[in-house]
Every structure is written in C-alpha cells, then in structure tokens.
Amino acid sequence: MSDLPKSEEILKDVEHAPPKKGWMNIPVDIRKGMYCYAANPKSLNALGFPNVHEWNPKDEDWNLPENWQEILHKGFKERLDRFRSVKVFMDICVRCGACADKCHYFIGTGDPKNMPVLRAELLRSVYRNDFTLAGKLLGKIAGARKMDEDVLKEWWYYLFQCSECRRCSVFCPYGIDTAEITIFGRELLNLLGLNIDWIATPVANCYRTGNHLGIQPHAFKDMLDFFVEDIEDITGINVEPQFNKKGADILFITPSGDVFADPGTYTCMGYMMLFKYLKDKYGLDVTWSTYASEGGNFGFFTSHETMKRLNSKMYAEAKRLGVKWILGGECGHMWRVINQYMDTMNGPADFLEEPVNPITGTRFENAKSTKMVHISEFTADLIKHGKLDLDPSRNDDLKVTFHDSCNPARGMGMFDEPRYVIRSVCNQFYDMPRNTIRENTFCCGSGSGLNAGEDMELRMTGGLPRANAVKFVHEKHGVNMLACVCAIDRAAFPDLMSYWVPEVDVTGLTELVANALILPGEKQRETNLRGEPLPGMEE
Amino acid sequence: MNEKYLFSLMSVVLLFLLAYAGVEVAGLQVLFGVIIPYMALIVFLAGFAYRVIQWAQTPVPYKIPTTGGQQKSLPWIQHAAIDCPDTKAQVVGRMAMEVLLFRSLFRNLVFKKEGDKLAYRMELFLWLGAIVFHYAFLVVTIRHLRFFAEPVPFFVTGLEKVDSFLQLGLPVVYMSGIALLAGVLYLAIRRIYVGHTRYISLASDFFPLFLILAIAVTGIMMRYFTKVDIPTVKELTMGLVTFRPAVPEGIGTLFFVHLFLVSVLLAYFPFSKLMHMGGVFFSPTRNMTCNTRAERHVNPWNYPVPVHTYEEYEDDFREHMIEAGLPVEKKE
Numbered sequence: 001m002s003d004l005p006k007s008e009e010i011l012k013d014v015e016h017a018p019p020k021k022g023w024m025n026i027p028v029d030i031r032k033g034m035y036c037y038a039a040n041p042k043s044l045n046a047l048g049f050p051n052v053h054e055w056n057p058k059d060e061d062w063n064l065p066e067n068w069q070e071i072l073h074k075g076f077k078e079r080l081d082r083f084r085s086v087k088v089f090m091d092i093c094v095r096c097g098a099c100a101d102k103c104h105y106f107i108g109t110g111d112p113k114n115m116p117v118l119r120a121e122l123l124r125s126v127y128r129n130d131f132t133l134a135g136k137l138l139g140k141i142a143g144a145r146k147m148d149e150d151v152l153k154e155w156w157y158y159l160f161q162c163s164e165c166r167r168c169s170v171f172c173p174y175g176i177d178t179a180e181i182t183i184f185g186r187e188l189l190n191l192l193g194l195n196i197d198w199i200a201t202p203v204a205n206c207y208r209t210g211n212h213l214g215i216q217p218h219a220f221k222d223m224l225d226f227f228v229e230d231i232e233d234i235t236g237i238n239v240e241p242q243f244n245k246k247g248a249d250i251l252f253i254t255p256s257g258d259v260f261a262d263p264g265t266y267t268c269m270g271y272m273m274l275f276k277y278l279k280d281k282y283g284l285d286v287t288w289s290t291y292a293s294e295g296g297n298f299g300f301f302t303s304h305e306t307m308k309r310l311n312s313k314m315y316a317e318a319k320r321l322g323v324k325w326i327l328g329g330e331c332g333h334m335w336r337v338i339n340q341y342m343d344t345m346n347g348p349a350d351f352l353e354e355p356v357n358p359i360t361g362t363r364f365e366n367a368k369s370t371k372m373v374h375i376s377e378f379t380a381d382l383i384k385h386g387k388l389d390l391d392p393s394r395n396d397d398l399k400v401t402f403h404d405s406c407n408p409a410r411g412m413g414m415f416d417e418p419r420y421v422i423r424s425v426c427n428q429f430y431d432m433p434r435n436t437i438r439e440n441t442f443c444c445g446s447g448s449g450l451n452a453g454e455d456m457e458l459r460m461t462g463g464l465p466r467a468n469a470v471k472f473v474h475e476k477h478g479v480n481m482l483a484c485v486c487a488i489d490r491a492a493f494p495d496l497m498s499y500w501v502p503e504v505d506v507t508g509l510t511e512l513v514a515n516a517l518i519l520p521g522e523k524q525r526e527t528n529l530r531g532e533p534l535p536g537m538e539e
Numbered sequence: 540m541n542e543k544y545l546f547s548l549m550s551v552v553l554l555f556l557l558a559y560a561g562v563e564v565a566g567l568q569v570l571f572g573v574i575i576p577y578m579a580l581i582v583f584l585a586g587f588a589y590r591v592i593q594w595a596q597t598p599v600p601y602k603i604p605t606t607g608g609q610q611k612s613l614p615w616i617q618h619a620a621i622d623c624p625d626t627k628a629q630v631v632g633r634m635a636m637e638v639l640l641f642r643s644l645f646r647n648l649v650f651k652k653e654g655d656k657l658a659y660r661m662e663l664f665l666w667l668g669a670i671v672f673h674y675a676f677l678v679v680t681i682r683h684l685r686f687f688a689e690p691v692p693f694f695v696t697g698l699e700k701v702d703s704f705l706q707l708g709l710p711v712v713y714m715s716g717i718a719l720l721a722g723v724l725y726l727a728i729r730r731i732y733v734g735h736t737r738y739i740s741l742a743s744d745f746f747p748l749f750l751i752l753a754i755a756v757t758g759i760m761m762r763y764f765t766k767v768d769i770p771t772v773k774e775l776t777m778g779l780v781t782f783r784p785a786v787p788e789g790i791g792t793l794f795f796v797h798l799f800l801v802s803v804l805l806a807y808f809p810f811s812k813l814m815h816m817g818g819v820f821f822s823p824t825r826n827m828t829c830n831t832r833a834e835r836h837v838n839p840w841n842y843p844v845p846v847h848t849y850e851e852y853e854d855d856f857r858e859h860m861i862e863a864g865l866p867v868e869k870k871e
C-alpha cells in the first residue's frame with residue numbers, strides 16, 4: 001500500500017462533477033492500482049475456457065482471436081435470448097440518474113463511468129448498435145456505437161470495477177441491476193479469455209482441490225488440527241472436528257479463506273467450538289468435508305456455467321455422505337449463490353431432509369427446498385431457545401458494529417438474524433447510520449473477486465463509503481470492532497480499516513459467539529481466541 | 540453536450556412545422572387527421588405487443604429478486620412483506636408500490652461530500668416530479684376519452700369534476716394540464732441542468748420530453764386561447780373510432796398539429812425507452828418472490844455441465860488422504 005496516496009488526500013481530492021467531454025469521447029485509461037492482472041492461461045485451461053491466451057491489460061495489443069467481434073456478438077445474442085433480465089435491462093433504462101451516486105466506486109473515485117447507469121451504458125451502446133432499429137438507423141445520436149478494441153478495453157476495465165453489490169438496483173425504479181449486467185458482461189469477456197487472475201486461479205484450484213486456495217485434503221486437515229491445538233490452549237478442550245464422515249447429521253461448508261488467514265481463522269475456530277459444544281451437550285453430529293471445502297464460488301464472477309460447475313460439489317458431497325441437510329458458514333457471495341442459484345442449478349436436493357434443528361425442533365421453513373441453512377439463522381435459533389451457555393462479558397472490551405455484506409443483504413435479506421446474535425453475545429453494539437446499512441449497505445470495495453493486491457487503490461477508494469460510516473460510529477461511540485458475515489470482508493477489511501480507521505479491528509460473527517460460549521468442562525479462560533487477555537484478566 | 544438536446548428540440552420543432560405547413564399550406568387535413576393517426580395507432584399497438592411478447596418469451600433462468608428488507612426466516616423475526624415478498628400476493632403488493640407509488644425512487648438518497656464526512660440525504664424531487672408527471676399524464680389521457688365515446692363515460696365526467704375543483708372562472712381550468720406541463724418542464728430542466736443527469740442523457744431522453752411538452756402546450760393553447768370548437772373536433776374523433784373517418788370543416792390548424800405530435804409519440808413509443816411502461820412489469824429483480832430457498836425455481840434451459848467428481852478427487856489425493864487418516868471410498 002506504500003505507493004498509495006494518503007487517505008486524507010484521497011478524500012480531499014475526489015471530485016464528482018462530470019467532465020466537459022461526453023463519455024463516449026473519453027478513451028479508457030487503464031491505470032495502475034485500479035485493475036487486476038490478466039488470468040494465468042494455465043488456470044483458464046484447467047477448466048477448458050475458450051480462447052485462452054497470454055495478454056497484458058497494459059499492452060496495446062491484447063492478442064485477441066481474429067474473429068473476436070463475431071464471438072462477442074454471438075455471445076451477446078445468445079444471452080439476450082436466454083436471460084430476460086439482460087434483455088429487459090438493456091431495453092428499459094430511462095437514464096433518470098437515480099442510481100448514479102449509489103455506487104461506492106463512483107463515490108470513492110468520482111469516475112463517471114463508475115456510475116451504475118454509465119457502466120451499463122457501456123454495454124447498452126453496443127446493444128443499440130447491434131440489435132435495435134433506432135441504433136442502426138441513427139447511430140451515435142441514438143446512443144449507439146460500434147464495438148472496437150477500445151470499447152472492449154473499456155468494458156473490461158469497468159466490469160472489473162463493479163463488485164456486483166446490487167446497491168444500485170435497490171434505487172432503480174425498474175429494478176435494473178447493474179450487477180446482473182456485470183455478470184453478463186464478464187461472461188462475454190470470458191468467451192475471449194479475458195478473465196483476471198485473482199478469479200481464474202481460485203476457480204481452477206477450487207475445481208481440482210475443492211477450495212479456492214488449492215489446499216489439498218491432508219493439508220486442510222492439518223490446518224484445522226492446528227486450530228485444535230490453539231483452542232485447547234485457550235479452553236482446555238479438544239474440539240475434535242470430523243472430516244468426510246458418512247452418516248453425520250449435518251454437513252458444514254464455509255469459505256476456505258477462514259481456514260487460511262487472520263482474522264477469519266478465529267471465526268473458523270469459533271465454528272469448531274460451537275460444533276463441539278453442540279456435540280457434547282446435544283449429541284449433534286457435524287462433519288466438515290475436504291472435497292466440498294469451499295463455500296465461496298468465484299465461478300459466480302466468471303460465468304453461470306462455471307458457478308454451476310463449482311457449486312455442484314455441495315449437493316454431491318451431501319449426497320455421498322448421507323447427511324440430513326447442509327449448514328453454511330459466514331460468506332457473502334456464497335450465500336447469494338446458495339439462496340438464489342443452487343437449487344435451480346444443481347437441485348432438486350430430494351436426497352436431503354427438510355432442515356430441522358434437532359436441538360430446538362425449529363423447522364427452517366425458509367430453506368425447505370434448498371436444504372441449506374445459514375449459520376446465523378442456526379445460531380440465532382439456538383440462542384433464542386436458550387440452548388447456548390453464554391457469557392457476553394467476555395466481549396466487554398469490544399464496541400461492535402455490524403457490516404451487512406452486500407449479498408446476504410440484497411440477495412437474501414438477512415439483516416436481523418446476525419444482529420440478534422451479536423446482541424446476545426456482546427453487551428455493546430452500535431449500528432452505523434441507517435443510510436449505510438441493511439439494504440442500503442456499502443460494499444467493502446473488494447467484492448466479486450476484486451480483492452487482489454495489485455488493485456489496492458480501487459479497493460481503498462471503493463471501500464471509502466463503508467469505512468467513512470465505520471469512522472462515524474468509531475468517533476461517536478468508540479466502536480473498535482467491525483463484525484461481518486463474509487470471508488471476503490474478513491480478508492479485505494483489515495486493509496481498509498488500517499487505511500481509513502486504524503483503530504477498528506475486524507471479526508466474524510462466530511468468533512464473537514465462541515468467545516462468549518461456555519464449553520462444558522472448559523478451564524478458566526484467560527484470553528480470547530486471538531490470545532489477547534479477556535477483560536478483567538489483563539495483568 | 541447540448542447537441543443532444545438541440546437535436547431533440549429541433550426535431551420537435553420540425554415536426555411541429557411539418558404538420559402546420561401540411562395543413563395550413565398544403566391542405567392535407569385528411570393525411571394529418573385520419574391517415575397518420577390510424578397508422579400511428581397501428582404501429583403503437585403492434586410494436587408494443589411485439590416488445591412485450593419478446594420479453595415474455597425470453598426465459599427467466601434464475602430467481603434473482605433484489606431483497607430490500609428482512610427475509611422471512613425464523614418465526615420470531617419480523618418479515619418485510621413488501622420489500623422482501625415471500626408469497627405471490629406480497630409480490631403483487633411490491634409491484635403495486637413500485638408501479639403506483641414509485642417506491643424505489645422514494646428511497647432516493649443523494650450523496651454529498653461534506654468536509655471529511657460523506658452524507659446520504661433523502662431527496663424526493665425526482666420522485667415528486669415523476670409522480671406529478673405520470674399521474675397528470677394519466678388524468679389528461681383519461682379526460683381525452685370524452686372525445687372517443689358517446690355518451691361520455693361516467694368516470695370521465697367524474698374525473699373532470701375532481702380535476703377542475705379549483706374553479707378559476709371560465710373556461711374550466713384543469714389542474715392536470717398544468718401539472719403535466721410543470722412535470723415535463725421540471726424533468727426537462729433537471730435533465731439539462733443537473734450535472735450527472737445531463738452527462739448520462741442521450742438525445743432519445745430529451746426527445747420524448749420535448750415532444751410531450753409540445754403536445755401539452757398545443758393542447759393548452761387550443762383549450763384556453765385559440766378556443767378550438769370542441770363539438771367539431773369530437774365529430775372527427777368519433778368518426779375515427781367508428782371507422783367512418785371524415786374531416787369536418789372549421790377545425791383550426793393547431794388541432795392537427797396536436798394530433799400529429801400525439802401520433803408521433805404513439806409511433807415512437809415501442810421503439811424507445813418509453814417502453815419502461817411495459818418493462819417495469821417484467822423486471823426479475825422486482826416481480827419475483829424472495830422465497831428462493833423454500834421453493835425451487837426451474838431454469839428451462841438448465842443443461843448438464845462437466846464437474847470434478849468426488850471419485851476423481853479421491854483418485855488425485857488418495858494416498859495423502861489415507862496417510863492423514865481421512866476416510867476414503869477405495870483403499871487403493
């Protein structure tokens with residue numbers, strides 16, 4: 001982050017007034033710090049993507065296949081015939097501008113092409129030229145333009161500056177979802193081999209090893225065993241996670257990021273402690289899987305087909321192991337995929353049972369077809385029925401706020417379950433201003449596969465609205481902990497916070513739960529899961 | 540930028556002159572009073588139907604509603620029935636809020652940088668402008684039904700009463716006409732003067748505004764200033780609806796201009812963004828239930844894809860798995 005301007009400067013300098021020149025006359029400038037590196041051909045070949053080639057976004061020549069325009073046109077046409085969303089969204093935008101200032105990338109960068117409506121117009125202009133009468137007859141005056149290499153580069157640059165957060169779609173009078181247009185646009189770019197590496201390589205890893213990070217089964221077990229030792233040091237309890245166990249009650253799937261990097265690791269430890277508690281107290285049998293060891297799905301950021309290919313492992317593994325239903329960990333886009341795509345793509349899951357919490361008897365009616373329950377729904381239900389022994393005072397050093405991750409917010413509507421859980425395990429909770437949470441929530445700035453290292457300026461500017469709201473509650477209430485239910489958040493927020501609000505740390509929900517959770521037979525705890533002294537235990 | 544609205548403005552002026560000259564100079568009353576309106580109506584109906592059928596025939600592979608409120612989950616958590624509808628009836632509620640009250644525009648929060656704070660404030664002018672414009676347009680359209688039915692339907696006369704309750708002497712002043720003019724002017728001025736809206740606007744965004752402006756102005760002119768002879772106009776319009784078209788003597792040129800501009804609007808409609816009127820009903824982020832985990836949605840073109848099976852995975856890693864004590868299906 002060293003070559004980034006200082007945060008105060010970014011905030012001071014960002015300009016939102018539109019330029020004098022019309023947007024079609026401003027050529028794209030692919031700027032360092034704002035884009036991600038091109039996909040490694042090896043990763044693309046692993047899944048058999050078309051037109052894989054070496055290229056560099058900075059080069060004049062992208063080594064495109066000779067008939068690339070034809071490929072794009074055909075791809076566009078096919079999708080117009082397959083997705084009503086794409087067709088309707090291409091046709092009905094009235095350019096009212098209601099969405100214009102709703103995008104965190106526009107707010108953070110001031111670049112007019114980051115206004116959702118213009119991001120969509122980048123594609124729509126070509127649509128008009130290729131598929132509408134007015135565009136064919138009137139050309140530019142009808143807002144139409146021909147596809148050429150500059151337009152393609154512009155597409156690429158701005159489609160990878162959209163985190164598919166759907167904030168714009170909340171405010172559009174017709175529900176036009178620029179995320180949907182980005183999903184579609186990236187699918188087209190993938191026809192030409194133009195993915196970014198931060199997406200393509202995790203996808204290839206996930207396909208082969210079951211998770212984005214490419215952790216092989218034995219290493220996955222090793223990593224969890226390492227947490228077992230840590231937990232034993234802190235609580236005196238051996239939590240004994242189970243792997244690939246046939247006949248378990250529940251299969252648990254969470255993003256592999258939590259196995260790998262702080263502070264997600266503490267959330268991962270939290271899951272293990274919760275399952276141990278439930279096993280000892282109520283005999284609940286939960287298994288992890290090394291084959292389906294990834295909740296996240298970077299295929300979602302590639303194409304619908306890739307999403308389906310990666311997602312298929314969840315049901316396949318649940319079926320193989322013969323579990324009753326699936327429990328899903330804390331992740332954002334994973335939950336959009338599960339909530340809105342999985343059953344349609346890879347269902348029906350008729351080999352599973354309608355999910356019932358065996359401890360409380362609660363039927364999760366809202367998951368009765370997909371048969372997958374969110375850990376926040378599950379934990380909230382347990383707490384509501386008084387099934388967890390909790391000591392919230394162990395979190396008394398924390399003043400917590402909660403970030404609604406984009407996908408659970410606008411692709412699922414999960415707002416009150418996590419808040420109920422936090423309020424039950426922490427004594428001090430403060431929401432950020434209403435205009436920046438729940439359905440109005442702002443992206444972390446790194447969603448949809450953009451959390452690479454090389455696009456740090458994009459991430460820090462895109463995360464500005466979120467960070468600014470955190471700063472507000474930090475200054476007002478002394479908030480020092482940002483809780484979230486998303487692994488990308490846990491990977492992205494530490495950077496964002498240290499850039500904008502260094503006094504605030506980041507945690508997953510289940511870490512907070514586990515800190516408060518009193519395991520049967522545990523020793524007097526002196527530290528939290530991070531090894532920091534508990535309140536009242538400081539020397 | 541101004542080439543965009545100048546182009547649109549000039550087009551409307553030209554259309555105006557075309558009709559004016561056509562009737563005044565060339566005496567083409569039949570063309571502008573009968574043939575073009577019929578053609579425009581045909582284009583409108585066929586075009587509108589074509590577009591809607593096209594949308595309706597395009598499959599909806601995934602259920603992708605934007606959830607704007609709390610999902611229905613645990614029984615003790617308050618569910619947002621309108622913003623995150625769980626049943627078809629609730630979707631009807633959401634769509635009604637959207638179509639009748641412009642719910643999403645009502646959410647508008649404009650962003651402003653205030654020192655080192657970012658603020659997002661409620662801003663309802665666009666919502667208000669849109670509501671005034673659309674409802675005024677609706678009322679004006681319904682009022683015009685008096686020209687196309689004999690006797691005049693009760694709801695038309697009823698509406699006229701309400702519309703004119705602010706009696707300002709004679710002739711009766713209809714608020715809807717004024718509101719339409721105000722609404723369309725506001726939307727046009729906003730498009731020209733609000734920076735971002737101007738920046739994203741196309742000529743095709745200005746054209747319908749100027750066209751509707753011209754329609755409203757010619758209408759108001761006829762009604763209050765040139766005092767067109769309404770019974771004679773009705774003779775013409777009734778002739779059109781009963782398919783016995785005839786052009787009676789003594790109708791001012793302005794009427795033909797008005798009718799021509801309306802015809803242009805009708806014919807232009809299906810090829811333009813004005814189709815948002817039909818499209819809003821087809822938006823999958825609004826018109827679907829959010830019970831996506833409770834009820835399976837079927838994708839009509841779902842096709843099998845190559846996957847990496849567990850067996851292939853175990854073949855890849857079997858030795859390591861056995862060594863680490865992980866269960867395997869096949870021992871070798």
Ligand code: SF4
Pocket residue numbers: 092093094095096097098099100116117171172173174175176
């Ligand atoms: S809010 Fe919707 S209709 Fe308005 S400009 Fe944005 S996408 Fe277009």
Ligand code: SF4
Pocket residue numbers: 102103104105114115116119161162163164165166167168169178179182
């Ligand atoms: S989906 Fe989010 S990131 Fe993409 S354009 Fe809309 S607001 Fe911006």
